[in-house]
Amino acid sequence: MSVAIDTKTVRIRFLDTHKFSDVENVPEDVQKGDFIVIETEKGEELVLVVGRSVPDPDNPSQYKFLRKATKKDISIFDKHEKEAEKALALCKKLAENLGLKMNLLKSYIPLNRSKIMFYYVSEGRVDFRQLVKELAKRLKMRIEMRQVGVRDGVQMAGAIGVCGQQCCCSVFIDKFDTVNVEMLEEQNLPPTPTKFTGICGRLMCCLAFEVDNYSIRKNLPELESEVEINGKKYVVKNYDFIKETITFYGEEGEILVLTFDQIDELGLKRELPCDNCGMKNNEVERIELEGNENS
Structure with a gap:
C-alpha cells in the first residue's frame, strides 16, 4: 500500500540566469536554502530553493520536480561549471576570430549534459552558424546560443x-x-x-x-498654478508624495500645508480644467475648502 507524501509549491532560482520561478509537488521536507533537481526544457537542472510559494491554478508550473539534490548532483554541477568556463573562453576566441559582434556572458551545462548553452548580448542579429559548427566540432556537444537583453x-x-x-x-x-x-x-x-x-x-x-503612488497627481492642481482657498489666493509650490502633503504659498508669504487626508476630510473639491470647458491656462483654478481653514 502506497503512502501519500505531503507536497508544496516552492520558489526557486536558476543558477545560470538567476531568474525566479515556481515548482509544484515538492516534498514538505525541502526547505529554503536546499538544492533540488528539476526537469526543464534545458534538461536536468540544479536549482536553489528560496522559499515557499502559492500555486497559481491559471499558470501551473512547467517544471517537474525530480529529487532533492545529492552530493553527487552538486559535484557534477561544480564539474560542469569549470568545463563551461573553458568552453566560454573558447567561444569568445572563436567569435572574435569570426568578427562577430556579440558580448558572450556565460555558458551553462545541465546535469544530464543534454546540451551546452551560451548566453550573449548583441545590439543586432548575429549570424553564428559558423561559430556553432566550430564549437560542435571541438566540444562534441549540442550547441545552443541564447540571446538575452542587457x-x-x-x-x-x-x-x-x-x-x-x-x-x-x-x-x-x-x-x-x-x-x-x-x-x-x-x-x-x-x-x-x-x-x-x-x-x-x-x-x-x-x-x-x-x-x-503618484497616480493621484492627475487630481491635483499644477505646480505654480494659482488656487483660491476660503477667499485667499495661494500658489501651489510642492507635492510631497512620501508625506502625502501639498504646500501652498499665500500672497503675503504665508505657508499652508494640507495632507491628502485633510483634503478629503475637509471636502476640498478639485475643479480641474476639462477638455470642453473653455478654461485657459492662465485662468485661476478655484478650489473651495469647506470648513475652517485652521481646523
Whole structure:
C-alpha cells in the first residue's frame, strides 16, 4: 500500500540566469536554502530553493520536480561549471576570430549534459552558424546560443548599482517592468535620464516601484498654478508624495500645508480644467475648502 507524501509549491532560482520561478509537488521536507533537481526544457537542472510559494491554478508550473539534490548532483554541477568556463573562453576566441559582434556572458551545462548553452548580448542579429559548427566540432556537444537583453545580462552577472547596493534585478526582481522617461516627471524628478540610468544602460528598475503612488497627481492642481482657498489666493509650490502633503504659498508669504487626508476630510473639491470647458491656462483654478481653514 502506497503512502501519500505531503507536497508544496516552492520558489526557486536558476543558477545560470538567476531568474525566479515556481515548482509544484515538492516534498514538505525541502526547505529554503536546499538544492533540488528539476526537469526543464534545458534538461536536468540544479536549482536553489528560496522559499515557499502559492500555486497559481491559471499558470501551473512547467517544471517537474525530480529529487532533492545529492552530493553527487552538486559535484557534477561544480564539474560542469569549470568545463563551461573553458568552453566560454573558447567561444569568445572563436567569435572574435569570426568578427562577430556579440558580448558572450556565460555558458551553462545541465546535469544530464543534454546540451551546452551560451548566453550573449548583441545590439543586432548575429549570424553564428559558423561559430556553432566550430564549437560542435571541438566540444562534441549540442550547441545552443541564447540571446538575452542587457537587463537580463546584468541580472546574470550581478553588479553594484549607483545606490551602493546590489542591483535589484540580481537580488529579487522576478520580471522586468516597463520604465520610461515619463515616470521621472510623475515622481517630481529632474528630467535628466542620465542621472537615473542603471549599470545596464537602461533607466533604473526602481523608478517603477512607486509609480502607482503618484497616480493621484492627475487630481491635483499644477505646480505654480494659482488656487483660491476660503477667499485667499495661494500658489501651489510642492507635492510631497512620501508625506502625502501639498504646500501652498499665500500672497503675503504665508505657508499652508494640507495632507491628502485633510483634503478629503475637509471636502476640498478639485475643479480641474476639462477638455470642453473653455478654461485657459492662465485662468485661476478655484478650489473651495469647506470648513475652517485652521481646523
